[in-house]
Each structure stands twice: as structure tokens, then as C-alpha cells.
Amino acid sequence: MLVNGELTFWKILPNTWLLGFMFWLLFVGLSYRLGKSLDPVISKADREFMQNFSLSQSSFLQSQLFIEPILTTIYYLPALTIFCMITKEWLVFPIGLMTVLAGHLAGHALNRLLFERRIFSRRNSWHAWLWIAFVFVLYVLAIVFRNQLSLGMLVPILLVQPFLIWFSYGYLKQQTNHLDYLSYCMDESLQMDKKLFEMSKGNEYTRQGLQMQAKLNAKTGKDLSHLSGMTYLNALLFDRYKKVLYKKVQNWVLAVVVILTALEGIRYFLDPFTFTEAYLLQFLPLSFMIMYVASSGKVVAQMVFVNCDISMLHYPFYREAKTIIAGFNYRFLQTCKLNLIFATSLFLAIMVLGRFAFSLETILLTALLLISLTALFSFHDLFIYYILQPFTKDMDVSNPLYKFLSGALYWVAYLNTRINVGSHTYILLVSLAMIAYVSIGYWILLKKAPQTFRLKA
Structure with missing residues (x-):
């Protein structure tokens, strides 16, 4: 007009x-x-x-x-x-x-x-x-x-x-x-x-853990007789909730496959396009949000508290330093396995879209970024849970700092989607920053978790 x-x-x-x-x-x-x-x-x-x-x-x-x-x-x-x-x-x-x-x-x-x-x-x-x-x-x-x-x-x-x-x-x-x-x-x-009632139980920091209780598999899926102590306890916990945890990952992997199939269909039947290296570098900041949404870190943190720690933290032996660190290490590695499955599927989907035609530097940086994101999202929720342990015996959250840090990664992921920087330097710096956060955070956890990992009054 x-x-x-x-x-x-x-x-x-x-x-x-x-x-x-x-x-x-x-x-x-x-x-x-x-x-x-x-x-x-x-x-x-x-x-x-x-x-x-x-x-x-x-x-x-x-x-x-x-x-x-x-x-x-x-x-x-x-x-x-x-x-x-x-x-x-x-x-x-x-x-x-x-x-x-x-x-x-x-x-x-x-x-x-x-x-x-x-x-x-x-x-x-x-x-x-x-x-x-x-x-x-x-x-x-x-x-x-x-x-x-x-x-x-x-x-x-x-x-x-x-x-x-x-x-x-x-x-x-x-x-x-x-x-x-x-x-x-x-x-x-x-x-x-x-x-619907089960979905509304608890609060946003415990709801997923409570919902998993209804899906508990009381049968042991594999032989754990060679394990003992806290390793056995954590292995048993993850084994009984293995089906629930892996189903979530399978659904996200399936979503990646469906999206990849749809894009390949569009490329073949409608509008041929080339997923160039420039497009990939512009896309990689978005992978932060994708990994955040598909991450199993928050689910695992809620699961271990609601279905294990809320009862076991009443016992003095469970609050010993070696027990706390051993429990964290096992849970962190299991969460890494879950997140790494999705990260691998995302990496392969990117490579297929680009027909593996990217430069070696870009491929390595993409792999580094996804591995760094896997470590970050496997570590963060468990880290703030162990350091702050904000829950009471009634499953209420008593620490406002925990609420803030629990949602902080969302805003970091969101800000990455708004940044229009497609360069190798940016991807490398972000990856190194995440690795530094996990490394420093783990050092802090070794020092502080034995004093803070307690049920709040």
C-alpha cells in the first residue's frame, strides 16, 4: 500500500x-x-x-x-x-x-x-x-x-x-x-x-522422578552379583529404571531420524539443497538448545533423589565422603551414556545431511562441541544437586539458588540460538568453556559435596 x-x-x-x-x-x-x-x-x-x-x-x-x-x-x-x-x-x-x-x-x-x-x-x-x-x-x-x-x-x-x-x-x-x-x-x-493426578504430583524439581515410580521394573535385568556396596546400589537403581530412561533417549533418536528422513525427502522430491559448511557453522549454536531439550540430566537427578537418596540420606554411612563421590561418579557416567547416544545420532544426522563433505577441522569441532555438550548436560543438574542438595524430607525445595541454577542452562541455551556467529573460533571457545566448567565444577564437588549433601530441615 x-x-x-x-x-x-x-x-x-x-x-x-x-x-x-x-x-x-x-x-x-x-x-x-x-x-x-x-x-x-x-x-x-x-x-x-x-x-x-x-x-x-x-x-x-x-x-x-x-x-x-x-x-x-x-x-x-x-x-x-x-x-x-x-x-x-x-x-x-x-x-x-x-x-x-x-x-x-x-x-x-x-x-x-x-x-x-x-x-x-x-x-x-x-x-x-x-x-x-x-x-x-x-x-x-x-x-x-x-x-x-x-x-x-x-x-x-x-x-x-x-x-x-x-x-x-x-x-x-x-x-x-x-x-x-x-x-x-x-x-x-x-x-x-x-x-493427570500423577502428572501434577510434587513440583517441577521432583515430578519426573515421581512419575518414574509407576514404571519401576522390580526385576533385575542383568547379573549384578559381582558388584558390592554403593556401586551395587546405584547399578540396581539404574537397572530397574533402565527401560524408562532409554525409552526417552530412543524417542529423541527417533525424532532425529524422522526429521532427517523428511529433509532428505524434501531434498529428493521437491527442492534440492546443499547443507554446506557455512550452514553447519550457523546451525551448531542451535545444537545447544537441542541437547538441552533432549538431555537426560534433569531426569536422572530427580530419579536418584526421589527413588533412592531421600531414604538413604538418613543413614550416616551414606553421607561419608567416599560414598558421596562414588555415587556421583557412577551417576555421571550413566547419564553421559544416555546423552552420548543422542549426541551421536545428531552428529551422524549432520554428517549425512552434508554428505560427509565437510572439512576435517569442521568435523572434529562438531564432534568436540557435541561431546562438550554431553558432558555439560550430564554434569550440571547432578552437580548443583550434590552441591546444594535443596530438598527436604517432604520433597520441598528450600534453596532459591537451586531454582535459579536449575533454569540457568535454559537461558544459556536460548542465548546461543540468538547468536549469529558461524565460525570455528566461536565453536572452539564454547567447547573449551564447557569443558572448563565441568572440570572446575568437579574439583569444587570433591571439596564441598561431603559437607553439603544432606537432607535439609
């Missing part, structure tokens, strides 16, 4: 309206309505409403099943009408009108069918993640082929929706095992309430 003196901001590029409608269709019809209908959990608000007004569960849920989507569709009528008036494409009107009802009824019908086959759809199950992946692929396809979108593509949807509504409605109306299904939904809802 400032350049041409004309109001041009309202001019929409071709196919933008259609792409927007496709996004709405995917989100409302598939992501929200159909996806939500596959979830057997009844919201706490709905359960409280039924209880407070003494409503029949069956009647209330039947109304939610058949009446609520119709009311929601009516709410969409003004927006659909305005959309069609602006675009002059009235074909989208009946499709938009049936989207909520078709997705809602189809999801509930599929959920009941799975229930009849004794296949229970739960949150975080493979069914749910498979559905999320499918919808995500549709979003990507809509973006990639946005220039090929046409109204003709909506005709099959228009033809399928009435059949989907009719078939789903008929299947749901002929169902007779309402009580069994309602009982199943109520059980799932109560289980979800329990999970």
Missing part, C-alpha cells in the same frame, strides 16, 4: 481460499472430530454435569452423539455462507455442512466397531499415533500440491460424506451393548484422571 498507493493486501493468491478450506476440512473433519471420537475418554466436565444434574449416562451420551454435532454444524453456517459468498464457490457449502457430522459419526462408529472386536483405542496407543501420522501426511500433500488443487478434487468427498453419515448412523443405532461400552469409557476416563 505504501509503495503503490493502493489497497492490495486483500488480494489473495490463486488457490489460497481452496487450500484454506482443505486445511479446515482436515483439521475439523479428521484431526478434531474423527480423532476425538476415537478417544473413549469422557471429559471430566461432562461427567460432573451428568452427576450434578442426575442425568442418565446413556441418554446424555446419546445426545452428545447425535445432537451435539448438528448444533455445531449450525454454528458453522454463517462462516460457511460468508466463505462461499467471497469465493463464489458454492460447492464447498454442502461439504462444509456435512464435515462435522461425517467425521463425528464415522469416528464413533469406528470406535464401537473396534470395541466389538475387543480392540481398545487408547490415547498414546499405536492406533492414535498412526492416525496422527496419516493426517500429517495429508497436510503435507496439500501444501506440496497446492498449485494443483481444484474444485474437482472435492467432488469425491461430496459423494462419500452422505454415505459415511448414513452408514455410521445406521451402525450406531443398531448397537445394543451401551452399558458395556459406557462402563469401558468410564474406566478409561478414571484412568486418565489418575494419570
